[in-house]
Amino acid sequence: MINQLITRIRQTGAPIVVGLDPMMKFIPQQIQKDAYAQYGETLEGAAEALWQYNKGIVDAIYDLIPAVKPQIAMYEQFGVPGMIAFKKTVDYCREKGLVVIGDVKRGDIGSTSEAYAVGHLGKVQVGEKFCYGFDEDFITVNPYLGSDGVKPFIRVCQEEKKGIFVLVKTSNPSSGELQDRLVDGKPVYELVGEQVAAWGQECMGDGYSYVGAVVGATYPEQGRILRKVMPKAFILVPGYGAQGGRGADLVHFFNEDGLGAIINSSRGIIAAYQQDKYARYGAANYADASRAAVLDMREDIAGALERV
Amino acid sequence: MINQLITRIRQTGAPIVVGLDPMMKFIPQQIQKDAYAQYGETLEGAAEALWQYNKGIVDAIYDLIPAVKPQIAMYEQFGVPGMIAFKKTVDYCREKGLVVIGDVKRGDIGSTSEAYAVGHLGKVQVGEKFCYGFDEDFITVNPYLGSDGVKPFIRVCQEEKKGIFVLVKTSNPSSGELQDRLVDGKPVYELVGEQVAAWGQECMGDGYSYVGAVVGATYPEQGRILRKVMPKAFILVPGYGAQGGRGADLVHFFNEDGLGAIINSSRGIIAAYQQDKYARYGAANYADASRAAVLDMREDIAGALERV
Numbered sequence: 001m002i003n004q005l006i007t008r009i010r011q012t013g014a015p016i017v018v019g020l021d022p023m024m025k026f027i028p029q030q031i032q033k034d035a036y037a038q039y040g041e042t043l044e045g046a047a048e049a050l051w052q053y054n055k056g057i058v059d060a061i062y063d064l065i066p067a068v069k070p071q072i073a074m075y076e077q078f079g080v081p082g083m084i085a086f087k088k089t090v091d092y093c094r095e096k097g098l099v100v101i102g103d104v105k106r107g108d109i110g111s112t113s114e115a116y117a118v119g120h121l122g123k124v125q126v127g128e129k130f131c132y133g134f135d136e137d138f139i140t141v142n143p144y145l146g147s148d149g150v151k152p153f154i155r156v157c158q159e160e161k162k163g164i165f166v167l168v169k170t171s172n173p174s175s176g177e178l179q180d181r182l183v184d185g186k187p188v189y190e191l192v193g194e195q196v197a198a199w200g201q202e203c204m205g206d207g208y209s210y211v212g213a214v215v216g217a218t219y220p221e222q223g224r225i226l227r228k229v230m231p232k233a234f235i236l237v238p239g240y241g242a243q244g245g246r247g248a249d250l251v252h253f254f255n256e257d258g259l260g261a262i263i264n265s266s267r268g269i270i271a272a273y274q275q276d277k278y279a280r281y282g283a284a285n286y287a288d289a290s291r292a293a294v295l296d297m298r299e300d301i302a303g304a305l306e307r308v
Numbered sequence: 309m310i311n312q313l314i315t316r317i318r319q320t321g322a323p324i325v326v327g328l329d330p331m332m333k334f335i336p337q338q339i340q341k342d343a344y345a346q347y348g349e350t351l352e353g354a355a356e357a358l359w360q361y362n363k364g365i366v367d368a369i370y371d372l373i374p375a376v377k378p379q380i381a382m383y384e385q386f387g388v389p390g391m392i393a394f395k396k397t398v399d400y401c402r403e404k405g406l407v408v409i410g411d412v413k414r415g416d417i418g419s420t421s422e423a424y425a426v427g428h429l430g431k432v433q434v435g436e437k438f439c440y441g442f443d444e445d446f447i448t449v450n451p452y453l454g455s456d457g458v459k460p461f462i463r464v465c466q467e468e469k470k471g472i473f474v475l476v477k478t479s480n481p482s483s484g485e486l487q488d489r490l491v492d493g494k495p496v497y498e499l500v501g502e503q504v505a506a507w508g509q510e511c512m513g514d515g516y517s518y519v520g521a522v523v524g525a526t527y528p529e530q531g532r533i534l535r536k537v538m539p540k541a542f543i544l545v546p547g548y549g550a551q552g553g554r555g556a557d558l559v560h561f562f563n564e565d566g567l568g569a570i571i572n573s574s575r576g577i578i579a580a581y582q583q584d585k586y587a588r589y590g591a592a593n594y595a596d597a598s599r600a601a602v603l604d605m606r607e608d609i610a611g612a613l614e615r616v
Contacts, residue, residue, distance in 0.1 A: 021420075024433065032435065041435035073420045077427030078434075079441030083391045107450065108413055109480035112329075112381045119385030125332065126386075127340065127349035133387030142415065144452040144475060146482030167452060172417035174454030178500070181491040188486065188496075195485075 001137045001162045002205035002212075002234060005099045006259060008066030014298045015259070017101060017236070018061060018290075019266025020054050020089060021071040026271035027053045028283035047081035050074070053286075054089045057270055058096060060287035064294045067099035067137075069236075069264055090136055100136045101236065105167065107142035107149050114152035121164075122156040138163040140214055140236070143192050150199060154211060158203050163210040163234075166199075168192045168226060171216025171239030189215075189222060193229040200233050208234050208260065217249055217263065224252035227260070235261045240297070241268030247297075247304035254305060263301060269293045309445045309470045310513035310520075310542060313407045314567060316374030322606045323567070325409060325544070326369060326598075327574025328362050328397060329379040334579035335361045336591035355389035358382070361594075362397045365578055366404060368595035372602050375407035377544075377572055398444055408444045409544065413475065415450030415457050422460035429472075430464040446471040448522055448544070451500050458507060462519060466511050471518040471542075474507075476500045476534060479524025479547030497523075497530060501537040508541050516542050516568065525557055525571065532560035535568070543569045548605070549576030555605075555612035562613065571609060577601045 009015050024032070024046070032049045039045035058068070070093075075086035093100050106116040118124045119133040141153050141164045153164045169179055169189040179189045193213060200209030209232045215223050217239035227235070235253050240246070240263050253261035272278040272293035273286040281289035317323050332340070332354070340357045347353035366376070378401075383394035401408050414424040426432045427441040449461050449472045461472045477487050477497040487497045501521060508517030517540045523531050525547035535543070543561050548554070548571050561569035580586040580601035581594040589597035 023419075023423075036435050041437040041439075043432075043434065043439050043441065046432070046434040046439070071416075071420055071423075073414070073416060073423040073427065077423040077432050077441055079427065079439075079443075080388070080391050080395050082427070082441065083388050087388055105414070105416055105450075106381070108379075108381060109478060111331075112379055115331075115379075115381035115385040119381065119387065119390070124351075124354070124385050126351065126354040127344050129349040131349075131351050131354070131386075133351065133385055133390065135387075142413075142450050142452055144450055144486060145478050145480055146485035146487070148480050148482040149478075170417060170453050170457075172453055172456050174456040177454035177503075178452060178496065179454070181496070181499070183489040183491060183496075188489070188491075191489070192486070 001099065002208050002210050005066060005234070005262070006208065008099060009259065009262065012064060012066050013302065014065055015262050015301060016065050016294065016297055017067040017069045017262050017264045018065055018269045018294065019069045019071060019103070019264050020057070020270065021074045021266040022050045022053050022270065023074060026267065026274065028286050030284065043078045043081040046078045047085040050078070050082070051085045051088050055092060056287040057290050058093055060291045061294050062096040062098055064291065064298070065098070067101055067262065068093050069101040069103050071103040071266070087134060090134060099138070101138040101140070101165065102134065102136035104139045105142050106139065107145055109145060110148040110152055113149045117153045117156040121153070121162045122160050138165060140165045140167060142167050143195065147195065147199070154199055154202060157210045163212060165212040165214050165236040166192065166196050168196060168213040169215045169219050169222045171218045175216065190225065190229055193226045196233050197230040200230070204232065208232055212236055214238065215253065220249040220252060227252055227255065231255065236264060237261055238264040241265045247300035250301060251304050251308045258305060265297055269297065309407065310516050310518050313374060313542070313570070314516065316407060317567065317570065320372060320374050321610065322373055323570050323609060324373050324602065324605055325375040325377045325570050325572045326373055326577045326602065327377045327379060327411070327572050328365070328578065329382045329574040330358045330361050330578065331382060334575065334582065336594050338592065351386045351389040354386045355393040358386070358390070359393045359396050363400060364595040365598050366401055368599045369602050370404040370406055372599065372606070373406070375409055375570065376401050377409040377411050379411040379574070395442060398442060407446070409446040409448070409473065410442065410444035412447045413450050414447065415453055417453060418456045418460055421457050425461045425464040429461070429470045430468050446473060448473045448475060450475050451503065455503065455507070462507055462511060465518045471520060473520040473522050473544040474500065474504050476504060476521040477523045477527055477530045479526045483524065498533065498537060501534045504541050505538040508538070512540065516540055520544055522546065523561065528557040528560060535560055535563065539563065544572060545569055546572040549573045555608035558609060559612050559616050566613060573605055577605065
């Protein structure tokens with residue numbers, strides 16, 4: 001799947017992943033009204049609104065980008081109906097040929113991580129049969145529990161030729177409280193980065209490993225260091241746009257081959273119509289605004305990489 | 309909810325939480341057969357088996373214990389039907405008067421943690437209405453992203469009078485890879501423990517805080533230290549039984565008031581009938597075996613606390 005991701009990045013010229021993180025305040029009123037008319041102001045109604053909103057965006061941008069990253073929390077908050085909308089989104093995006101990165105940030109003790117791994121990336125045995133649960137292509141994984149909490153994911157990646165992105169240095173303001181603390185003179189994120197590099201050796205694609213890392217766009221200096229610590233790991237970079245990262249900050253997340261990083265934007269794309277810059281599209285054409293925002297983001301990143 | 313948990317611990321004389329972590333290999337063949345006869349060897353069939361198995365156990369033990377802890381991964385692995393079984397289990401246990409600790413180990417950047425918090429502990433706005441998603445009483449939270457990843461959970465706890473248990477020192481063998489590393493001479497788990505104590509001051513129940521901690525039974529020495537670092541935090545202690553912890557190891561997780569800790573056992577209770585000690589019950593009476601195992605566990609812990 002890492003090979004497929006790289007192929008699609010090359011085809012589209014866009015090392016971009018769009019975060020499908022639908023918040024109610026992003027969803028045009030008309031979509032909400034239609035959904036509530038059908039299902040009432042219920043979890044089912046909310047889930048329908050999420051799904052219709054996503055579908056509009058995906059239809060408008062799927063040819064421009066290699067991948068999407070649905071943030072499961074935005075669905076899980078609507079309970080079981082929300083999870084149904086998550087699953088519909090995953091399946092629809094895969095049908096459209098997109099690589100799907102489930103942003104689930106799971107991680108637990110060994111036997112439990114195994115259940116998450118089969119549920120999101122693999123297949124689970126039921127009687128004599130094997131069934132797929134959520135069936136994403138990649139997921140994000142939390143490393144706080146150590147390697148026996150991560151290795152079950154790697155085993156399933158090997159079986160299924162799928163991948164994970166391990167949280168190394170997250171984009172949020174307080175990520176440093178734990179991740180920047182020094183252990184034997186080295187920050188925690190660097191120790192985790194070293195683990196990512198070691199785990200990745202166990203499952204290599206053609207040029208990059210199935211085991212990638214999450215490093216926030218908001219921390220470009222750490223990105224530069226981690227790029228060297230984990231040369232074969234693809235870096236998933238959240239925090240572009242709304243969280244403050246810009247194209248010029250991102251160049252050091254890439255390797256000299258122009259690969260090695262994929263930049264996420266969520267609200268900057270999916271709620272583009274709410275920005276002054278794209279307001280002319282209006283709520284009814286929110287998906288066209290998203291398409292315009294993807295094109296601008298592609299240009300911003302390509303420009304920054306050319307100037308290196 | 310922390311007050312209610314303590315009341316129920318006093319009523320039952322059992323500082324015990326039963327982990328409802330159904331693995332297929334624990335579920336008696338007959339229950340599986342009946343479920344597959346109805347739904348086929350599908351995710352729906354598996355989910356039905358989980359639910360019937362849980363219901364049998366809950367009916368047999370609900371009067372003996374204060375709380376249950378369903379591990380969501382064991383449901384999530386069966387996709388959407390598994391999540392439906394999780395929700396049915398949560399609702400049924402709450403109807404039976406049990407405190408429900410959702411073992412979900414969520415944690416993300418601020419806006420995303422907020423979605424997890426409302427989805428699992430609070431209510432989410434849909435149009436003019438407010439709806440509950442999964443609606444547990446407590447959940448477990450991963451601290452790797454720092455305080456802006458944890459505080460949204462605390463805000464919802466304050467609103468809803470619910471609680472969280474933050475992962476501090478987990479029970480698994482490799483938990484030390486990150487959690488035991490020394491920062492300024494102090495292990496990471498102690499730093500996180502200090503944060504738990506600080507966060508907890510913002511939401512105190514009568515004697516204990518809404519913000520508790522997870523510390524594995526398999527690390528009694530760390531439990532002793534953390535008990536002092538976080539005197540007002542309830543400690544959720546996994547790892548009793550199958551993972552190797554014994555009653556005598558647990559005494560230092562408690563405060564002098566005999567409270568402050570709740571010990572989890574999962575397979576030791578729910579799959580008791582598969583142990584030699586309870587084999588006489590047979591698979592058909594698996595729930596009675598679970599009841600016997602709860603009574604034995606209560607005695608083991610009470611005995612250990614008396615000997616202090």
